[in-house]
Amino acid sequence: xxxxxxxxxxxxxxxxxxxxxxxxxxxxxxxxxxxxxxxxxxxxxxxxxxxxxxxxxxxxxxxxxxxxxxxxxxxxxxxxxxxxxxxxxxxxxxxxxxxxxxxxxxxxxxxxxx
Amino acid sequence: xxxxxxxxxxxxxxxxxxxxxxxxxxxxxxxxxxxxxxxxxxxxxxxxxxxxxxxxxxxxxxxxxxxxxxxxxxxxxxxxxxxxxxxxxxxxxxxxxxxxxxxxxxxxxxxx
Numbered sequence: 001x002x003x004x005x006x007x008x009x010x011x012x013x014x015x016x017x018x019x020x021x022x023x024x025x026x027x028x029x030x031x032x033x034x035x036x037x038x039x040x041x042x043x044x045x046x047x048x049x050x051x052x053x054x055x056x057x058x059x060x061x062x063x064x065x066x067x068x069x070x071x072x073x074x075x076x077x078x079x080x081x082x083x084x085x086x087x088x089x090x091x092x093x094x095x096x097x098x099x100x101x102x103x104x105x106x107x108x109x110x111x112x113x114x
Numbered sequence: 115x116x117x118x119x120x121x122x123x124x125x126x127x128x129x130x131x132x133x134x135x136x137x138x139x140x141x142x143x144x145x146x147x148x149x150x151x152x153x154x155x156x157x158x159x160x161x162x163x164x165x166x167x168x169x170x171x172x173x174x175x176x177x178x179x180x181x182x183x184x185x186x187x188x189x190x191x192x193x194x195x196x197x198x199x200x201x202x203x204x205x206x207x208x209x210x211x212x213x214x215x216x217x218x219x220x221x222x223x224x225x226x
Contacts, residue, residue: 033212033213033214035214041218042216043158043203043205043216045208045214055212058213091157091158093158095212102148102160102163103148103212103214104160105158105160106157107156107157108156108157
């Protein structure tokens with residue numbers, strides 16, 4: 001049973017470009033979470049999704065950031081018009097249910113904005 | 115608002131020592147508490163999950179305890195090894211929902 005998969009593992013973008021980060025949850029998991037880890041800071045929640053629904057996006061910046069988890073395919077975190085402050089490690093986690101269950105984390109995507 | 119604090123921020127011990135990492139949270143109405151390990155440049159590995167009804171969980175040389183009333187959890191590592199060197203994070207769900215609130219982590223270094 002493969003774990004949570006994220007790609008790309010490393011992504012370099014110039015200011016103003018778009019970044020697309022992908023996350024495939026573990027088999028049988030229908031809950032996906034995105035977290036961001038800024039340099040020298042802790043992990044911060046961004047968004048929680050179930051298939052075709054955004055459940056909680058309270059941690060996601062209102063502008064330039066969006067997330068989806070379509071019926072088929074991976075979850076996508078999209079950052080438009082990236083700025084240097086977006087440089088961070090972005091982690092995806094999945095769980096079979098939202099409560100009382102361990103969240104399993106992917107290896108992360110390290111975004112560097114030049 | 116739930117806040118999670120970990121003390122110390124960094125810890126260096128010689129190989130073979132037993133050690134305790136601390137985690138405190140401000141809102142005791144938690145559903146569970148999870149301990150993770152993060153190696154440099156890598157993702158998070160789940161170590162232990164303690165449900166709110168439990169007092170402790172054990173896995174190998176690791177033992178995690180939970181005291182909801184005092185808002186504290188400890189992670190005990192027995193007979194530490196250099197391979198235990200990593201950052202250890204604790205996290206609790208926010209408002210019994212899915213998202214996790216993380217502490218800042220304790221960076222552990224075990225010297226041979």
